[in-house]
Amino acid sequence: MNKTLLTTTCLAVLGLTQAASADTLRLLTWGGYAPDEVVEMFEEQTGHTVEVTKSNNEEMIAKLRATGGGGFDLAQPSQDRVMGPQMEFGIYKPIDMSKIDESLFIPSMLKATMANTTVNGDVYGVPHVWGTSGLVINTAEAGGVVKDYTDLCDPALAGKVSYRLKRPTLIGFAFAMGEDPFAAYGDEARYKEIMEKVEAKLTECKANVKTYWSGGDELMNLVRSGEVTASMAWDTGGWKLNEDNADITFVAPASGALGWIDTFVLPSKGQSDEAAYAWINFVMQPEIAAKITSVAGNFTASAGADEFAEDALKAKYQASFPQEAVDNIKWYPPVPAGLETIEGGVLDRVQAAN
Amino acid sequence: MRSHARIGFVLLLTPLVLWLGLLIVIPHIDMLLISLRERISFGVYETSLTQYDKALTEPLYLRTFWRTAVMSVLATAITLLIAFPVAYYIAKMARGRLQQVLFMLCLIPFYVSELVRTFGWMILLRETGLISSLLQWVGLADQPVEMLYNDAAMMVGLVYTSMLFMVVPLVTTLESLDDSVVEAGYDLGGNGLSVLREIIIPHAMPGIVSGCIVVFMLSLGNYLTPTMLGGKDSLWFTEMIYNQFIVRSNWELGAAFGFMLLVLSSVIVWGVLRLTGRTLQETMG
Numbered sequence: 001m002n003k004t005l006l007t008t009t010c011l012a013v014l015g016l017t018q019a020a021s022a023d024t025l026r027l028l029t030w031g032g033y034a035p036d037e038v039v040e041m042f043e044e045q046t047g048h049t050v051e052v053t054k055s056n057n058e059e060m061i062a063k064l065r066a067t068g069g070g071g072f073d074l075a076q077p078s079q080d081r082v083m084g085p086q087m088e089f090g091i092y093k094p095i096d097m098s099k100i101d102e103s104l105f106i107p108s109m110l111k112a113t114m115a116n117t118t119v120n121g122d123v124y125g126v127p128h129v130w131g132t133s134g135l136v137i138n139t140a141e142a143g144g145v146v147k148d149y150t151d152l153c154d155p156a157l158a159g160k161v162s163y164r165l166k167r168p169t170l171i172g173f174a175f176a177m178g179e180d181p182f183a184a185y186g187d188e189a190r191y192k193e194i195m196e197k198v199e200a201k202l203t204e205c206k207a208n209v210k211t212y213w214s215g216g217d218e219l220m221n222l223v224r225s226g227e228v229t230a231s232m233a234w235d236t237g238g239w240k241l242n243e244d245n246a247d248i249t250f251v252a253p254a255s256g257a258l259g260w261i262d263t264f265v266l267p268s269k270g271q272s273d274e275a276a277y278a279w280i281n282f283v284m285q286p287e288i289a290a291k292i293t294s295v296a297g298n299f300t301a302s303a304g305a306d307e308f309a310e311d312a313l314k315a316k317y318q319a320s321f322p323q324e325a326v327d328n329i330k331w332y333p334p335v336p337a338g339l340e341t342i343e344g345g346v347l348d349r350v351q352a353a354n
Numbered sequence: 355m356r357s358h359a360r361i362g363f364v365l366l367l368t369p370l371v372l373w374l375g376l377l378i379v380i381p382h383i384d385m386l387l388i389s390l391r392e393r394i395s396f397g398v399y400e401t402s403l404t405q406y407d408k409a410l411t412e413p414l415y416l417r418t419f420w421r422t423a424v425m426s427v428l429a430t431a432i433t434l435l436i437a438f439p440v441a442y443y444i445a446k447m448a449r450g451r452l453q454q455v456l457f458m459l460c461l462i463p464f465y466v467s468e469l470v471r472t473f474g475w476m477i478l479l480r481e482t483g484l485i486s487s488l489l490q491w492v493g494l495a496d497q498p499v500e501m502l503y504n505d506a507a508m509m510v511g512l513v514y515t516s517m518l519f520m521v522v523p524l525v526t527t528l529e530s531l532d533d534s535v536v537e538a539g540y541d542l543g544g545n546g547l548s549v550l551r552e553i554i555i556p557h558a559m560p561g562i563v564s565g566c567i568v569v570f571m572l573s574l575g576n577y578l579t580p581t582m583l584g585g586k587d588s589l590w591f592t593e594m595i596y597n598q599f600i601v602r603s604n605w606e607l608g609a610a611f612g613f614m615l616l617v618l619s620s621v622i623v624w625g626v627l628r629l630t631g632r633t634l635q636e637t638m639g
Contacts, residue, residue, distance in 0.1 A: 058600045058601045058603070059600055061603060062599060062600045085603075087396045087397075088396050089397070090397070159500070206586065209586055210503065210585075211502075211503045211585040212586050225480075225482045226482070227482060227500075337395075340604075341604065343602075344601070344604065348589075348594070349414055351587075351589050352414045352589050354587065
């Protein structure tokens with residue numbers, strides 16, 4: 001009886017270790033970044049299997065923090081969320097750049113991301129997908145009114161506005177109010193002052209807001225049904241809605257769209273780095289990157305992928321981003337620790353305000 | 355023989371001990387330790403009561419805390435008011451087939467997940483939703499009516515979500531009430547109200563108390579319904595815990611909030627038991 005029990009336990013333990021062997025790539029990513037088609041091609045070519053978990057910035061970091069960097073082999077937080085969490089929790093491991101084919105990347109973007117994700121001389125992130133957030137507007141109804149984030153508070157739009165209660169909103173409003181929050185990143189007192197101004201504005205603006213959206217699909221529904229005519233959202237959301245209703249589109253705000261880059265990072269307890277490097281080099285090939293662009297809607301840092309991108313998407317991009325709007329994109333610098341506590345207080349107070 | 359019995363006892367007890375220990379006791383101890391520390395700088399922490407101090411002095415946190423408690427109590431009361439007649443009808447008035455069918459009808463909404471049920475309410479209540487369109491069609495409203503994103507919508511969601519957990523214990527206790535006792539009450543000159551007050555409610559008390567406790571706990575710990583139906587003004591305490599843990603990466607304050615919620619629910623349950631003069635043993639057994 002005891003013998004059987006022992007054997008069963010041994011078998012179970014063996015089974016468990018088997019399942020975690022090096023050939024499975026556990027990928028923690030965003031929706032659309034690992035389309036089935038690409039995963040199948042990768043599995044066929046390399047023999048590795050890929051398990052995809054979809055998430056967002058905050059949850060990625062919370063998940064990795066909870067396990068001390070375990071449970072996944074490759075993750076994709078935004079570039080401003082790599083340095084801080086690494087210094088604080090040590091949840092990533094350095095990237096061996098010799099295993100990555102640098103020629104696949106747009107050089108300026110690779111350089112900028114590497115610089116932004118360097119801790120103690122080690123590089124922790126390489127770029128993958130980039131995009132912006134700005135305004136998604138029903139131009140027929142709100143086109144004349146909304147040119148910048150602060151215009152969302154215009155009384156003409158009362159009850160027809162939606163934005164997220166998250167840090168991009170704070171940053172966007174700060175820029176629209178003529179401040180430069182990124183320049184104040186190093187100066188906590190100054191940053192607090194800016195955030196207090198933004199808090200006053202957002203509290204005043206609250207009466208205009210229908211609801212604070214939290215998921216992309218929720219916002220899409222609100223805008224598509226006409227319940228919301230002006231909102232703060234990602235460029236892809238605006239372009240997708242544009243396909244259903246030509247009046248709705250993404251507009252880069254006068255004070256500048258906010259640019260983000262999602263990266264590849266290796267969690268510190270990742271078990272199949274080989275597969276992770278193989279995945280990075282695989283998806284950065286121009287043809288594959290173009291496939292991801294067509295699903296996710298955003299462009300990648302892959303050099304030469306533009307050639308393979310769909311013309312329709314390129315046209316929408318050019319309509320939303322004339323050259324001066326591209327030059328005006330505000331790229332997120334790494335978030336220093338401590339600022340998020342200030343922002344958290346502001347967001348809580350705005351949500352509770354009447 | 356004796357040693358066999360002991361092995362059996364140990365084997366039966368092991369899952370319970372593992373369940374309680376690994377999934378409840380150890381995580382809570384860890385959470386308590388997290389809530390008792392303060393971040394000094396990168397990776398450096400000190401033991402302190404700062405988090406509780408912060409939670410108890412910041413008016414916003416306290417307001418949300420009390421708001422959640424009061425709203426949960428209110429949701430429990432409304433659920434009881436609606437569920438009692440329903441349960442009484444199922445247990446006492448309906449007979450045979452009808453009784454089973456009615457009971458099933460209460461159960462059926464719970465075959466789908468809470469998320470789907472909440473989305474159902476959103477489809478009904480939203481500005482371009484069913485009720486709004488219906489009102490316009492009938493002519494009672496001349497423009498779309500927004501019924502979502504306010505406290506009333508949230509309350510509807512909370513009551514709907516927890517209805518079953520009130521109906522079931524009530525039906526069980528009311529079924530055990532002998533009809534002849536009610537009859538005797540009327541024979542002795544009681545009217546509907548006094549029979550209800552003197553006979554039915556005292557008999558149903560164990561069901562009422564256990565139903566209320568379950569519903570209160572469910573409402574207090576609900577995350578989905580307040581977030582989805584409540585909209586911009588309805589900060590729920592669980593949402594604040596989620597925000598601290600996930601969005602702000604501030605586990606220390608989140609853990610302190612978690613413990614405050616645990617203490618609050620324990621105190622209120624204890625208070626209700628004291629008020630009704632019951633022990634936990636009677637209520638749950």
